[in-house]
Structures are given as structure tokens and as C-alpha cells.
Amino acid sequence: MAEKKVTWLELFYDLLFVAAVSKATHVLLHVEHGSISIEHLEKFILIFVPIWWAWVGQTVYNNRFGQDSTTHRIFMILQLFFVLIMTASLDADFDANYAPFLVGYIGLRGLTAVQYLVSARRDTKLRQETARFLGTYFWLGIVISCLSLFFDSWARYLILYAGIAIDIIVPLIGRTYLVKTPIHTAHLLERFALFTLILLGESVISMLSVLQSDKFTASSILFASLAFILIIAIWWQYFENVEKRVDKSKQTAGQTIIYGHLFIYCSLSMIAAAIQLLFLEQLEYIFILCFTFTSVLIYFLSVMFVFHRYRFNHLNLNFKIILSLTGMLCTLFTLDLFIVASPHLILGEIMLFFIVFAKATA
Template sequence: MEEKKVTWLELFYDLLFVAAVATATHVLLHVEKGFIHPEYLFKFALIFIPIWWAWTGQTMFINRFGQDFLHQRIFMIFQMFFVLIMISSLSVDFDQYYFSFLIGYIGLRALTSIQYLVVQNFEKGDRKKVARFLGIRFGIGVFISFLSIFFDSWVRYAVLYAGIIVDMILPIIGHKYLVKVPPNTAHLLERFALLTLILFGESVISILAVVQPQKGEWDSILFSIMTFCLIISMWWQYFENVEKKVNKSIQRAGQTIVYGHLFILMSLSMIAASIKLMFLHEVQYTFILYFVFGSVLLYFIATTIVFHQYRFEQHRLKIYHLGLFLGILAVFFTINLFLTVPYIVIIGELTLFFIVYAKVTTT
């Protein structure tokens, strides 16, 4: 497979989206009566999915058809303006900023659709068919989402997400076309890994912004150290697998990587929010227990599925490995459910889990 390098403009593009993800994560910090109200959990998903899908759409275009040409740079720069509009519109009060958010999202997706239609004029054979297929189908999804501007209350959100769902399902339906022009697996893994890495860094920065030792309090200092150990163990497991345990020459449609990373990235945001909430002691013990272990479980399942298909055959995990990891989480969760433990102990348990997860999956 031809080597494809990540450009500096792509990396700059990622930074804007990480800012959007950080804003979405902030929604999870709204606590009422000791727990996160379901409304905020729902808003988090409402905000997060369009951000992820807008980034993914442009990334997949660059992966299949991108060249570091002047006109493609201009397309990406224009997209950045729409990203800024979208970021400035992200708020817990989603209704108030809906129209500006819609402009940002529609602008991003429309430009991606146009790029496919433009590039198909320069392609031949299956590449031309795939570019036309994606350009037209994504245009349909964008149009459906745009129609939400004519509605109010919950109806406009239903219409917006109907367009997004159409956008997300069409590549799955068109799998038989897309597999004829498979993405560059090495580049695709690198792109998602780079975004994940920046999110890890953002998690460290945002957590330390809250977990600031006051007057040398050792409890806060120890919590900071344990939190960093947790994040570094997660980092180790993820990137050691990406670097050494996956076969980057495999040519598939890449949909496991794409859709699996939605849950990886969402769970990272949820874990970061959980750590902040545990330090601030603003949530009920039982709620945070379910929330943090649920977030870790989501991350574990998503990473397991994503990496399994692309692992070298001799490195693929067996069913007993799955039982081991789930068993460790279940034991820790059950103990904590019946015996109230300090939050730092929970952080330590999760760190131990990820150390075992990293050890087993990377050796």
C-alpha cells in the first residue's frame, strides 16, 4: 500500500476539533442533586456525534483522495472557519445557539461533499464511482439536516439527526462499493491515533486545571499522581497496540476503525469528566461508581473490537482474555458497590486494570 503522510494542516485541523470535544465534555460537569441529569448526558451525545462525524468525514476524504494541492488546502481552511462557528455555538443551552451550530455543521459537511464531487472529475474507474457515490449521498444527508432550520422544539433535532444518521448509514450500505477503493489503513490508524493522543493530552491538562494542590495538600498531590498513572496506562495500551500489534497492510473498508473510535473518543471524555467529578466530590458515590466503570467498560469494548480485526493473527486475543478483563472490572465494581471506598482507591483499581490490559494485549 502506498505510503501516505499526515500533513501539518491536518494536525492543525485536529486541534480545532479537540477544542470542540473539550467543550462537549464540559457538559458532563453539570451536576444536579448529586448526579448528572439525563438531559446533560443526552446533550453530550447530541453535541459530540456531529463533531466526530464532521471530523471523520473530512479525514476519510483525505485518506482516499487527498493530495496536498492548493485547492484542497483552501477547502480545509474554509472548513476551519465553520469549525470555529460550531465551537462558538457549543453550550449547555443548545437551543439558544442552534442556528449558528447548524451553520457550522452544514458548512463542514457540505464542503466535504463538494470535495468528493470535484475530485471525481479527475478520477477513473472505481475511484470515480466511489467519489461520486459519497459526494451525492453525503449531499443528501446534509440537505436533510439543513431542513431542520424550518422546525422548532424537538422536531428540529429529530430532523438534524435524521440527516446525520443517513450520512452514517450510507457508507455501511455502500460497503460493496467502498471496499473496491479501500482506505489507506496505516494513514487511517495514524489519523485516529493522533486525535486520540491529543485527547489524552487534553485530559491531563483539563484534569490538572481542577486537581490543583492547595497549600501542599498531599491528598490532592496523590490524586494527581494516581490520575496521571491511570492516563499513562491507558495511553500505553492504546499506542503500543497501534504501533506493534496491528497489521497496517490489511485493506478493508475501515468502518470498524471509524465507528469504533466514536465510542473510544466518547468514553475518553466521560472518563476525564468522571475524574474531575470524583475530585470535586459533587456527585453521589453510587452514581459516580456506575458512571466511571460504565465509561471504562465502553472504552474497553470499543478498543477490543477496533484492534481485534486488524491484529496480526498470532497476536489476536482469545475468549478467556475477554473473561479475564471483564472479571477484573466486575470484581472491583462489586467490591466498591458493597464497601464504600475513597475515590483515590477507585482510580488505583482502574489503573491496575489498564496495566493488566496493556500487559496482556501488548506482549
């Protein structure tokens, strides 16, 4: 399979999603009565999933069918306009901006579906079948989501996310088509790794917020230093695996990478929020402890799941290593349940876990 390079327009496309990711993460910073309410946790998921899927839709299309032509650029530039509309509408008060959010999301998904149908008229037979299947059946989810505009309250969201769920499931149903037109693995891993950098940027922002909120006291400097080492450890583990431990020549449907990264991205956003919330000490101890360790556990399991499928055979991890790392995380959590730990200590424990994780897997 010929090498496929990331284009400058793809990188610019990612840039506009930075604000969307930041707004989604900010929803987790709403503290009420010592906890993040169920409502805000739900809103985080409800905001994050469409952002992820809108970005994934165009990224995977570019991977399989994208060419740096004038027509393709026009399609992407039009999508950038809808990214701006969707991003501007994102807020904890989701109801007030529902219409512009829907316009932005539907615009993005509709243009991607049209791109598939255009490709279905131009490509080879097998690729035509794949493009036609996706370009046709994506419209099911899009139309159902559009119908939500005619409803109010909970029914509106039920219909919207039923459409999004169908949209997400379509490639899984059409796996027989996708395996016949495999992804460019190196390109797809690079694209998802670049978006991972955006999510790591949220942790950097949290670290800076800590320094600014406490005016560079010894406490804030120590906490920010621990956060910095934590971020470096996450970066080291992830990108060392992407660069040196995975077989980029494998030809697959790419679904492990695509769907596994939803949980990687969500957990990175949660870790970024946890850094700020730990330092501010506005949450009840048990809540912030569970929130922080759950975020780390989701990230750990997701990364192991995604990279295991693509690791070189001679670099496959021993099950004992996975079990040991899980045991380490559970032990630290259990100790903190019985011995009330300071925010600095909790962050230090998470930092230590990621250092060991990076050493063991990279």
C-alpha cells in the same frame, strides 16, 4: 498501495477540534442534585456525535482522495472557518446557539461532499464510482439536517439528527463501493491515534484541575498521581497496539476503525470527566461509581473491537484474556457496591485495571 503521510494542514485541522472536544466534555461536569441529569447526558451525545462525524468526514476523504494541492488546501482552510463557527456555538444551552451550530456543521459536511464530487471527475473508474456515490448521497443527510431550521423544540433536533444519522449510514450502505477503493490503513490509524491524543489531553486537563482546585494538598497530589499513572497506562495500551500489534498492510473499507472510535472517543471524554467528578465528590456514590465503571467498560470493549480486526494473526488475543479482564472490572465494581470506597481507591482500581489491560494486550 503507496505510503500516505499525514500533512501539516491535517494536524492544524485537528488543532481546531481541541476546543470542540473540550466543550463537549465540559457538558458532563454539570452536576445537579448529586447526578448528571439525563438532559446533560443527552446533550453530551448530541454535541459529541456531530463533532466526531465532521472530523471523520474530512479525515476519511483525505485518506482516500486527498492530495496536498492548492485546491485541496483551499477546501480545508474554508472548512477550518466552519469548525470555528461550530465550536464557538457549542454550549450546554444548545438552543440559544442552534443556528450558528447548524451553519458550522452544514458548512463542513457540504464542503466535504463537494470535494467528493470534484474527485469523481478526476480519478480512475473505480475511485470515481466511490467518490460519486459518497458525494451524491451525503447530500441527503445534509439537506434533511438543513430543514431543521424551520422547526422548533424537539422537532428541530429530531430532524437534525435524522439527517446526521442518514449521513453516518451512507458509507455503510455503500460498502460495496468502499471495499473496491480501500483505505490507506497506516494513514487512517495514525489520524485516529492523533485524535485519541487530543482526548487523552482532556484527562490531563482534569488532572491539572484537581491539583489547582485543592492547592497542592497531600490528597490532591496523591489523586493526581493516580490519575497520571492511569493516563499513561491508557496511552501505553492504545499506542503500543497501534504501533506494533496491528497489520497496517490490510486493505479494508476501514469502517471498524471509523465507527469503533466513536465509542473510544466518547468513553475517553467520560473518563476525563470522571477524574474531576470523583475528586470533587459532588455526585452521589452509586452514580459516580456507575458512571466511572461504565466509561471504562465502553472504552475497553471498543478498543478490543477495533484492534481485533487488524491485529497480526499470531498476536490475536485468547478469549480467556478478554473474559478475565471483563471479570476483573466487574469484580472491582461489585466490591465497591458493597464496600463504600474513597475516590482515591476507585481511581486506584481503575488505574490498576488499565495497567493489567496494557500488560495483557500490549
